Amino acid sequence: MFFMNKKSRMCDNCKHIRIVKQIKSEEEYLPIIEEIKKLLSDGKYEMVANNCPIDALKTEDGYWVDDGIWHTIQCKECGTLFTCSVDTYHGFGSFRKGK
Numbered sequence: 001m002f003f004m005n006k007k008s009r010m011c012d013n014c015k016h017i018r019i020v021k022q023i024k025s026e027e028e029y030l031p032i033i034e035e036i037k038k039l040l041s042d043g044k045y046e047m048v049a050n051n052c053p054i055d056a057l058k059t060e061d062g063y064w065v066d067d068g069i070w071h072t073i074q075c076k077e078c079g080t081l082f083t084c085s086v087d088t089y090h091g092f093g094s095f096r097k098g099k
Contacts (some may be wrong), residue, residue: 001006010097011078029086032095033057036084038074045073048081049099051083064088072099 017039023029037054039045047054049072052065059065070085086093 009078010080013077014075014080014097017082017097018095019097020095023086023095024071025091029084029093032084033071034091036071036095039073040066044077045082048074059089 018035020028020032023032033054036045040047040054048062050069051068051070053072057065057069068085068087070083072081072083074081080097081097081099082095082097084093084095
């Protein structure tokens, strides 16, 4: 695991990631989480920080595990970080480049 970019710019893998500046609802958030899971399963990215497991966003009762949920992934090629964060209490968030 590393936190510094090897290169000064994103690689071809990262250029294709869809940045979402504003998540407004659960219906927008959950598909982004699925995209992140796919990036991780493809092996080109790794989870470097989070406040809950990506497969455990809700409790057995269907409630969010926290008022704020975030996950940071890193490209194994260029080191670029991407963070998805959501305020489940107020219902907004983002998926952006950076920590």
